Amino acid sequence: MSLRFQAIHNLSKDAGQDISDMPTKITAIFGENVFILKTARKFLSEEAYKSLSASIKEAKKIDRSIASQVASGIRSWAESKGVTHFTHWFQPLTGTTAEKHDSFFTLKSDGSPLEEFDGAALIQQEPDASSFPSGGLRATFEARGYTAWDPSSPPFIMETGDGRTLCIPTIFVSYTGESLDYKAPLLKALEALNKSAVDVCNYFDRNVTRVTPTLGWEQEYFVIDEGLANARPDIVLTGRTVYGAAPAKGQQLEDHYFGSIPERVYAFMRDFETESYKLGIPLRTRHNEVAPSQYECAPIFEDVNIAVDHNTLLMDVMDRVARRHNLRVLLHEKPFAGINGNGKHNNWSMATDTGVNLLAPGKTPKTNLMFLTFFVNTIKAVHDYSDVLRAAIASAGNDHRLGANEAPPAIISVFIGEYLNNVLNDIETRVGDKFDEQDEAILKLDLHRSIPELLLDNTDRNRTSPFAFTGNKFEFRAVGSTANCANAMIALNTIMAETLKQFKKDVDALIEKGEKKEIAIMHTIQKYIVESKKVLFEGDGYSEEWHHEAERRGLPNVRTTPLALDAMISDKAKHLFENNKVYTHSELEARHEIELEKYIKKVQIEARVMGDLAINHIIPSAIEYQNLLLQNIRGLKEAGLPESSYAGQIAIINKISKHLQQVYTKVNELVEHRKIANNIEDTRTKAITYCSDVKEKFFDEIRYHADKLETLVNDNNWTLPKYRELLFLR
Numbered sequence: 001m002s003l004r005f006q007a008i009h010n011l012s013k014d015a016g017q018d019i020s021d022m023p024t025k026i027t028a029i030f031g032e033n034v035f036i037l038k039t040a041r042k043f044l045s046e047e048a049y050k051s052l053s054a055s056i057k058e059a060k061k062i063d064r065s066i067a068s069q070v071a072s073g074i075r076s077w078a079e080s081k082g083v084t085h086f087t088h089w090f091q092p093l094t095g096t097t098a099e100k101h102d103s104f105f106t107l108k109s110d111g112s113p114l115e116e117f118d119g120a121a122l123i124q125q126e127p128d129a130s131s132f133p134s135g136g137l138r139a140t141f142e143a144r145g146y147t148a149w150d151p152s153s154p155p156f157i158m159e160t161g162d163g164r165t166l167c168i169p170t171i172f173v174s175y176t177g178e179s180l181d182y183k184a185p186l187l188k189a190l191e192a193l194n195k196s197a198v199d200v201c202n203y204f205d206r207n208v209t210r211v212t213p214t215l216g217w218e219q220e221y222f223v224i225d226e227g228l229a230n231a232r233p234d235i236v237l238t239g240r241t242v243y244g245a246a247p248a249k250g251q252q253l254e255d256h257y258f259g260s261i262p263e264r265v266y267a268f269m270r271d272f273e274t275e276s277y278k279l280g281i282p283l284r285t286r287h288n289e290v291a292p293s294q295y296e297c298a299p300i301f302e303d304v305n306i307a308v309d310h311n312t313l314l315m316d317v318m319d320r321v322a323r324r325h326n327l328r329v330l331l332h333e334k335p336f337a338g339i340n341g342n343g344k345h346n347n348w349s350m351a352t353d354t355g356v357n358l359l360a361p362g363k364t365p366k367t368n369l370m371f372l373t374f375f376v377n378t379i380k381a382v383h384d385y386s387d388v389l390r391a392a393i394a395s396a397g398n399d400h401r402l403g404a405n406e407a408p409p410a411i412i413s414v415f416i417g418e419y420l421n422n423v424l425n426d427i428e429t430r431v432g433d434k435f436d437e438q439d440e441a442i443l444k445l446d447l448h449r450s451i452p453e454l455l456l457d458n459t460d461r462n463r464t465s466p467f468a469f470t471g472n473k474f475e476f477r478a479v480g481s482t483a484n485c486a487n488a489m490i491a492l493n494t495i496m497a498e499t500l501k502q503f504k505k506d507v508d509a510l511i512e513k514g515e516k517k518e519i520a521i522m523h524t525i526q527k528y529i530v531e532s533k534k535v536l537f538e539g540d541g542y543s544e545e546w547h548h549e550a551e552r553r554g555l556p557n558v559r560t561t562p563l564a565l566d567a568m569i570s571d572k573a574k575h576l577f578e579n580n581k582v583y584t585h586s587e588l589e590a591r592h593e594i595e596l597e598k599y600i601k602k603v604q605i606e607a608r609v610m611g612d613l614a615i616n617h618i619i620p621s622a623i624e625y626q627n628l629l630l631q632n633i634r635g636l637k638e639a640g641l642p643e644s645s646y647a648g649q650i651a652i653i654n655k656i657s658k659h660l661q662q663v664y665t666k667v668n669e670l671v672e673h674r675k676i677a678n679n680i681e682d683t684r685t686k687a688i689t690y691c692s693d694v695k696e697k698f699f700d701e702i703r704y705h706a707d708k709l710e711t712l713v714n715d716n717n718w719t720l721p722k723y724r725e726l727l728f729l730r
Contacts, residue, residue: 002719007227011729022274033081033157034280035074043073055151058210062151067119074155075104075117078166081157086117088125088147089158089167091182091484093133093594097312098172100127101165122168123149132172133597134180135590145180147172150187153309156279160320169309178587182486183305185582189493190304192580193350196500197374201352203507203517204370210353213493215307216473218298219314220289220342220481222330223265225729228721229328233617234609238602239332239482240397242610242699243618245707246338247724251291259288262730264325265295272314272321273297279317281310291339292727301347304493308485311344315482333480334400336723337703341401342481346488349473350374350496360472369521373503376424376525376532378474379414381499382467383532385491385576386412387556387567389467389476392491394564394595396602398480403542403559408466408478410564411550411557413537415465421538427522428529464541490582497580503528561599562687568592596687600677603690607674610702614667617719618706622660625713629653656712662705670698 001009023029031039037056041049048069055062062070078086087099102125104115125147132145153169172181179185190213197211229235234242261269269286276283282300289296299310315331322329334341350358358374382389389412393402403409416424466478479488503524510520534553539546550557558564567573569592577583583591630653633646673693680686710718 003231004228004719004721004725007225007231007721008725008729010227011225022270026277029274030277030282031280033159033278035077035155036280039077040070040073043077045069045073048073052151056154064119064123067123067149069119071117071119071122074122074166075115078155078157078164079104079115081164083157083164083166086121086166086168088127088149088170090127090147090170090172091312091486092172092180093135093182093591095482095484095598097316098127098132099165099167100125125170127172132180133594134174134178135593135597145172145174150183150305152187152303152305154280156313159275159278178584178590182308182484182490185490185587186305186308186486186493188582189490189497189580192497192582193493193500196497196504197350197358199504200373200377200500201358201370203373203521205352205354205356207354208352208356211358212351212353213304213489214301214349214351214473215304215485215489216299216301216347217307217311217485218285218296218343218345218347219311219331220294220296220344221318222291222294222335222342223268223322223327224293224330224726226323226326226328228726228729229330231719231721232726234606234613235328235330235335237609238606239330240335240400240606241337241723241726242606243613243703243706243710243720244337244723244726245710247722247727249292249724249728251339254290256288256292256294257290261286261288261295264327264730268322268325268327269295269297271324272318275317275321276310276314279310279313281314281317283314289340291336293730294340294342301349304348304489308489311485331482333395333397333482336727338723339727341407343401343407343477344479344481344483344485346476346479346485346492347470347473348476348489348492357472359469359474369518372423372427372525373521374500375416375420375469376528377499377503378496379416379535380503380528380532381492381495382412382414383535384499385495385572386535387558387564387570388491388495388573388576389488390556390558390564391567391573392488393478393480393483394561395480395483396561396599396606397482398478399559399561401480402478408464409541409546409557410478410559411541411547411555412466412478412535413541413550413555414474414535415468415538416536417469418538420469421536424529424533424536428526428533465537466541494577494580494582498576501580560691562596562684562691565592565595565599565687566684568595593683596683600683600687600690603695604674604678606699607670607694610699611667611671613720614663614702614706618709619660619664621713621717621719622656622709625717626653626656626660628714628717652712656709659705659708659712663702663709666698666702666705670694670702673697 037053040052044052048066051062051066052070084105085101085103087101089097089099092098104117106114106116108114127145127147147170150169150171155166155168158165158167171179171184171187173184174180193213194211198208201208201211232241234240273283273286282302283297284300285296285298287296288294302310318329331342333343352358358370359378361368361371390410401407466476468475468477476488476492479485506524506527507520510523511517515523535555537546547557569588574585574588577588578585629649633649636646677686677689677694680689710722
């Protein structure tokens with residue numbers, strides 16, 4: 001029996017994971033494995049607590065002598081929960097997390113055993129930097145790298161089976177100080193935005209001393225049976241199916257979206273949510289997504305750096321918990337052809353320390369000058385640096401998804417809704433005048449006097465837009481589901497910091513010329529509206545008309561990752577990131593090299609898997625079925641039946657032969673083109689070649705013929721689990 005049929009047979013025997021002991025109240029477990037300030041107060045001295053609190057809230061450095069007190073308190077807390085080991089948890093440029101575990105155990109000079117965790121161990125560790133991507137910043141023999149504690153993100157305890165490990169969130173830098181992770185530049189970008197935004201906020205409120213970007217991500221994912229997944233080498237090795245004929249039913253009935261969650265998947269959801277709540281991840285929403293076996297979860301908004309950590313943690317937790325339930329989570333942007341893929345919508349805003357959401361309109365947005373300032377500056381930032389944003393979301397997986405009539409196109413545009421479009425048009429032509437007040441639309445419910453009037457949102461949602469305003473935040477919809485949110489957030493917060501910095505210069509220049517502050521602000525807003533309005537688009541981003549219109553407007557449409565990544569090393573990008581002290585030129589060059597290499601390796605692996613499956617699964621299955629048909633024809637001939645009685649079998653054999661030969665020929669050509677690409681030394685040229693001469697030239701064509709064979713070959717002879725099984729059997 002093939003793995004496929006074994007997996008199908010075992011489905012009925014899977015009792016699933018017992019979740020009967022899960023808590024009924026989230027508040028009873030939320031954050032129990034996190035060293036938050038409330039916990040710190042119980043384990044730290046007053047001096048250590050105040051120092052840690054100031055470091056978290058005001059970004060102040062912790063003295064090394066105080067760090068030892070903090071470390072001692074953290075160890076006491078961790079040991080009270082059965083922890084024996086700790087690790088510096090960081091986010092290298094591999095796209096996953098990394099950790100090296102050390103025990104609290106040590107020996108004194110006299111040989112006596114001792115449990116110890118001092119300030120030095122808390123603040124810094126030295127993992128081997130040579131084994132992580134560096135883009136040429138480090139030579140292989142230059143192994144030294146450092147992880148440094150990030151006090152703004154609280155330590156947590158990760159439970160893996162029966163084991164528990166204390167995790168210290170850290171940044172990761174080279175011996176010479178270059179960033180080798182996502183976290184270090186993210187913290188720099190957040191600080192750059194804070195400085196620029198506070199300066200602009202002070203035009204309106206002198207009490208604002210800090211602006212904190214916030215993030216609420218939405219994580220999409222597929223859940224399939226682990227046995228079926230293990231019977232698909234492409235899923236095991238690439239996270240997606242490189243072959244697979246469309247089933248009779250896909251998502252066309254639109255019956256999965258927001259439908260009833262299957263019991264086995266529901267048990268998995270409750271389990272991973274419980275693990276997440278313990279880690280302080282404030283998950284709020286769960287639901288079925290559009291495609292069969294596709295789901296989504298989303299948390300409450302948090303500070304960007306915490307939200308990034310939590311999303312990275314969540315992806316790890318989901319994978320581990322799914323295996324407990326004999327399931328597999330597929331986070332790839334396009335696991336299955338013909339149905340929707342996965343995205344990770346990044347809902348972004350900015351909040352002041354005085355409690356104001358800078359992207360929340362007032363009751364009459366036209367008179368809300370601070371809102372308009374930050375709203376228009378965001379549009380200007382996206383317009384001026386759309387290429388940087390496109391580069392920040394570029395990946396081999398996302399190339400399969402963007403513009404596939406399920407996700408935003410690769411053209412970066414901004415949706416703000418008809419009402420706000422009218423507001424900007426009005427400002428563009430009427431600066432300096434008194435603006436007429438326009439009340440928001442009100443929905444009056446004539447049911448009972450005690451029911452309040454409900455304000456209608458002044459913006460609709462546009463799921464075809466990569467960057468849409470949704471009432472009090474912007475939703476960056478084009479981020480890939482496997483991506484570390486940090487990459488998009490580094491780009492977005494940096495371009496916003498730069499735009500606000502320029503805004504202040506422009507306003508101050510007008511004030512120096514004698515204009516009143518409010519009029520100077522309005523004139524600058526008007527100027528920015530005129531300069532950036534071509535990036536605004538309210539229509540269907542999936543339509544072919546939009547592609548033509550975007551080209552007419554001069555908006556870039558870079559469809560593939562190797563070309564999109566060029567924006568990372570342009571003079572404009574180098575000035576942007578260096579001016580805001582986020583990346584040095586060498587760090588940008590290194591990241592460009594790393595992303596190109598990552599792209600090459602992923603396409604290379606997929607090409608190898610396609611060849612392996614074709615030669616070892618698809619072609620043998622087709623030949624085996626051909627032989628059965630030939631045996632049948634021989635029997636019919638021997639029985640003296642006329643040729644018309646086996647004409648159908650001959651037609652099927654001919655069709656199989658045609659597609660089989662095409663698969664075999666194209667796979668061999670694919671191998672030869674891959675060899676040519678592998679001999680190219682320049683990384684960019686190699687990536688472009690893999691994109692155009694390997695992926696685009698062969699992947700779809702080989703798949704077409706392989707999928708045709710799947711529809712022709714007898715089901716019993718087909719060894720790979722089919723889409724109908726992967727997507728509908730639970």
